[in-house]
Amino acid sequence: MVDLPEKKVGIISCSGEGCVEGTISRVATRLVLERLKPEETVTICLPLFLAGGGEERAFAKYYPTITVDGCEKLCAKVGTERYSGKPAGSIVVTDMTKSPRCSRPPSPRKLNSESLALAEKVAERIAQEVDRVLEHWR
Amino acid sequence: MSEYLQTVFDKFELRVRKGYCYTEDGLWISMEEGRIRVGVSDYVQRTGGDVAFVELLKPGSTVERQAEFGTLETAKTTVSLLSPMSGTVEEANGRLGEKPELVNSDPYGEGWLVTLAPRNLENDVKTLMSADGYFELMLKKLETEHRKLESR
Amino acid sequence: MKAGKRKKVVVVPCSGIGKALGSVGREATYEVVENLRKGVTDTTCLALIVRGDEETLQLVKNNRCIAVDGCPLQCAAKNVELAGGDLAASFRVVDTLRENRKLKPKSVTFLDHDGQELANLLAEQVAQKVDELLKR
Secondary structure (H helix, E strand, O other): OOOOOOOOEEEEEOOOOOOHHHHHHHHHHHHHHHHHOOOOEEEEOHHHHHHOOHHHHHHHHHOOEEEEEOOOOOHHHHHHHHHOOOOOEEEEHHHHOOOOOOOOOOOOOOOOHHHHHHHHHHHHHHHHHHHHHHHHHO | OOOEEEEEEOOEEEEEEOOOEEOOOOEEEEEEOOEEEEEEOHHHHHHHOOEEEEEEOOOOOEEOOOOEEEEEEEOOOEEEEEOOOOEEEEEEOHHHOOOOOHHHHOOOOOOOOEEEEEOOHHHHHHHOEOHHHHHHHHHHHHHHHOOOOOOO | OOOOOOOOEEEEEOOOOOOHHHHHHHHHHHHHHHHHOOOOEEEOOHHHHHHOOHHHHHHHHHOEEEEEEOOOOOHHHHHHHHOOOEEEEEEEHHHHHHHOOOOOOOOOOOOOHHHHHHHHHHHHHHHHHHHHHHHO
16 A cells, blocks of 8 residues: 555545435535544545546545445445445445434435434544544554 | 645545745735736635636736735635735636636636736745645645535 | 427436535425426436436436536536436536535535525525426
């Protein structure tokens, strides 16, 4: 592996418009970037990454990545594996919903209090994964 | 050999074009047979964000060193462009009216801003930095400010 | 073009996660699909298009598409076309921003007031384009 000057982790999130879990995935990732681990993380734009974005793919090639997917289609995880390599961590939002499933807000874009709480929980989970990956990297 | 000095910050590659001179604010200057061409560095366009508007002094306007000759307006902020030299604006890049994104996509090439006929070249050039000097300054800024480039 | 085949317009946002204008485009898309032109529009994930998900590809090939891009890279427009989708129109959020200079959306995660206003303005523009396309 290339000797890199900074230890940073790339977070690759889906932002699936079709389901609330996609929005949760996106919000959780942003919470990590802005609040929980701002110095340790970088966001990778998934469509740009999949379409061949040079900077996104270069980063994912040399830095560890954590994928965050809303649903079982696993766009972020599959894409990362295809174009970069196995991600260091992988989170699927639907795996984290309690049973019974949290009630669905009227629209994928508007998170109700329950889904917002889930986004916070997912964000915490991502942050834990970041710590684990960085610890392993040292 | 590369035309650029470069470093990586977050996922972004930041480049400084060799052979140009620079101001501390991140404007580059290239000398072209008695006239100078001016633009912004990779660092300035990256930290400023996607450019939506470019306002520049019209050809024929005179400007003093360190006076404003234009602005870059992005979704996030407005960057004041301070002239590296005293002189007269000869040309303003007319393409930037319709395609301001050229400042982002090609800051050292098609995203140039103005050309100036300098009035005090010998003295004003002493205030400028070499590419190496600006590169070091840029590294220092990245280190001390530790900003997240995409979220500013 | 088969008669009766294309009943909906599919609005595809880039949803770029790194910039406020990506969030604005996403919000504008939802506003069109869930509110302004509900029933005659649909949306889908750009990632599924790029990955070649068969169901998604059929959706964009069988319906006219409008791309909504947050930045000049235009991931949505380019990739809908690359996938063989019928790209009937393309919007760049920055162009709507240029028409509304006083707005300065800053927040990415949750849109601020300027971001929401910009999204609403863009949504109206997209809705008008949907009307044009459906008349054809």
